Amino acid sequence: MASHVPAGVHFSPEIIAKAIAMFALGHQAKEVAEILKIGRTGTERLRRRWRAGQVTVPDEPAEEMAPEAMRRENRDAAFWRKRATDAAHDLAAAEHLAEELAGIRGMRVEIPDWLLRSSEGKKGRSVIGALTSDVHMGEVIDAEEILGINAYNPDICRVRMQRYFEAVCTVGTRWAADTECEGVLLAMAGDLISGDIHDELRMTNALTAHEQVSAVVGVYAAGLRMLLESYPRVHVVGVPGNHGRTTHKPTAKLYSRLSYDILAVSMLAEQFRDDPRVTFQYGRAKDQITPVFGRTVFTTHGDKIGTRGGMGFAGPMLPIVRGTKKISEQQASIGRRPDLIQHGHYHTSGAPGSVLANGSVPGYAEFADDIRAVVEPPQQWVYLLHSKWFLRERASIQLEAPSVPDKPKVRVPAGFRETADA
Structure with a gap:
């Protein structure tokens, strides 16, 4: 795989391509070095050069990759994409929880x-x-x-x-x-x-x-x-x-x-x-x-x-x-x-x-x-x-003055009192 590799970076083009892919997903140099089993100092140097635009990888490989190796590469890429997505979801959930319980952000x-x-x-x-x-x-x-x-x-x-x-x-x-x-x-x-x-x-x-x-x-x-x-x-x-x-x-x-x-x-x-x-x-x-x-x-x-x-x-x-x-x-x-x-x-x-x-x-x-x-x-x-x-x-x-109900008005039919007294 052809690659522009600046002085001081001593990795194969394949390793450089994998490392750059992982940098793009947000991984730190320490993680990349441990996963790819390469030196941490060189990995950090590679990450700095990549962020500065001094390391480029062509879109197409210079040589054919075996089908089994290609499948393995695809599985690895899918794995890191899923990890990055899960991490983003976890971060959003944590931010929301902090916001709801403590009211800290934006309060x-x-x-x-x-x-x-x-x-x-x-x-x-x-x-x-x-x-x-x-x-x-x-x-x-x-x-x-x-x-x-x-x-x-x-x-x-x-x-x-x-x-x-x-x-x-x-x-x-x-x-x-x-x-x-x-x-x-x-x-x-x-x-x-x-x-x-x-x-x-x-x-x-x-x-x-x-x-x-x-x-x-x-x-x-x-x-x-x-x-x-x-x-x-x-x-x-x-x-x-x-x-x-x-x-x-x-x-x-x-x-x-x-x-x-x-x-x-x-x-x-x-x-x-x-x-x-x-x-x-x-x-x-x-x-x-x-x-x-x-x-x-x-x-x-x-x-x-x-x-x-x-x-x-x-x-x-x-x-x-x-x-x-x-x-x-x-x-x-x-x-x-x-x-x-x-x-x-x-x-x-x-x-x-x-x-x-x-x-x-x-x-x-x-x-x-x-x-x-x-x-x-x-x-x-x-x-x-x-x-x-x-x-x-x-x-x-x-909020309202207490009202006094009106006295009930009762009409007594004529002759009712006399009848009651009797």
């Missing part, structure tokens, strides 16, 4: 210093937590379909969210009066929009998905400005929900990157990019972990906690307890222990242990009525984290 994390400092001070330090989820901007609930129990549309959504942010400012500042309040931890925990994941939503939504994103960003932008009037700083944590997905069915891969919820968070971050008082935490992972005063807050939407649906008279609370237990065990297996897990999705407000399960902004809807679920008012959590006591205060804020 946007900016944890501000005021969340990390754990020194007490005289009064103790605090952070107000605002858990928002299941806003469902764009959804329409027809009161007539559920006997007047509840109604919802984009205008009602704006009113309820304004009431919520006002409550965070009022209640939170009262709670934090005996502390040095550092700011607000605002969770945008998924299902910010109604989305188009069901045919009935596409038929009844008041806004398209893109309009929903724009509208909900406006709501949160107004809420952030309101919070900044009462608190010095706000750290926003965003995770994706199931209603905000852009795919027909839920996926395991690219779940966050294909989410309207994360698009809304990124648009909000763009609006406040020049305001140093507001920081944002979101990324490719479906969950986010935020350190607060030396402890950790685990934020997720709730659709991927490992359990689904309700359980008889207990409703969603048993799946919530089981699912958050699975989160704790999963995180413990890699040396992390969440001190607070916060999520939404089930539209059921609860606080089992170190868990805050969120209600919803729309409240009672046609689906809940269809399964005869217990009526729960629209509500969202607000809480206080203390540098010493951690979760010290919490309250589920009702």
